[in-house]
Each structure stands twice: as structure tokens, then as C-alpha cells.
Amino acid sequence: MSDSSISIVPKLSVYPEREIKAKAILEWLVSLDIVSPFLTDCVLSSSHGYAIAEGAKNISEEPELLPYSLMNNGLEIITERRIFHTGQNGIDSLVCPVCSQDISNKDWEFLSEWDDNRSNNLTCPLCNVPTEIHQFKFTPEWGFSDLGFAFWNWGSLKTVLLKISGKSWAVTYPWFIHAFRFTPPESFLKSPKPQPSASPDDVSPKAPIHI
């Protein structure tokens, strides 16, 4: 089985006091023994993560699918601006909210406006209207934020999240509902700790900042 991650990302380009929020959520997950409190090499990324812990079984309806036996089984917390894309799973369509055209087959240079932090918009290459990036319809969904939580190989994460959302997660963080699966491209798998690429054609994840 190849490694993959599912990320929870707010639909907000700039999250206020994101490091404080990240720390609070991590402490909550640790308090329930869902993840370990210690940073280790347990994620397929240039970063380190918090390994899955015993308590994860208590919030999963499919605990047999949890990745206890895998090397990459942790939670990676991202606190810098990042495009949370789907890796080799690609994209089916990207629809502009103004002209309703699918622009997924256009030059993806238009993403650099957001990626370079020049604005929180995308400018449609067809109608040339800039619109806040979360108004565009990505299928499958992509995330755009400076905060995110990537769970590596937690196959039943969506079920886990439903459990979590019944508790304090959804009450405190109602926008943490943006989940999607990232499967690293082959080049990523061959080199588990690659240098991030700045090429607009390769929107590989950038190195996260430890909190």
C-alpha cells in the first residue's frame, strides 16, 4: 500500500493566531491519547510528526485500519502557507465562480498569485476576474491555508472526524471540515525527505514549521 495523507484545512487563507490554535488542537488530541506528544520521524514529509497513539482506537469505527504497524502513521501540523493538493491523484476540474468555465487545463501559473502570498485570490485566465481562492470549485477539493493537519495513512480518518466533530472539535473549530486525500507522486516516495520545489508546475508541499 502506498502512503497517503488526509488533511484537515480551514477554508481560510490566513488563520488568525494559527500557532496558538495549532498548539491547542494538538494538546487536545494528546489529552485523548489520539497522538503522541513527541515529535518523531513518523510522517512522509520534510517535517516530523506526532505518532498515532492508543486512544485513536476509541474514536475510530475501523480501528483495524489504523496505521499502527506503518512507519508513516503520524500527524503532521502545518503552520505556514501551503497549497494542500492531491498529489498524484490530480484534479478533475477547477471551475471559476465568475465565468463558470473549467480552467483546470490552463497554465497553472495563475496559482502563483496565492502561493507567493501576493493575494488570497486567483485570477481566472479566461475572464481575468480575481476572486478569493475559496470561491473556486476544485474537484477533488484542495486546501489553501497557513494552517493544516495532515494525518498519514489514517485510512478511516473521515469516520474519526465524524466522531471528533460530535465533541469539541466542531464546536470550537466549525470550519475544520475540509478533508481530502494526498498521495505523494513517485518522485516523492523515492526521496522521503525532499527539498521543496518552487516551480509553479510542481506544487509540492513546502517544508512545514514545527510548533
Ligand SMILES: [Zn+2]
Ligand atoms: Zn472566469
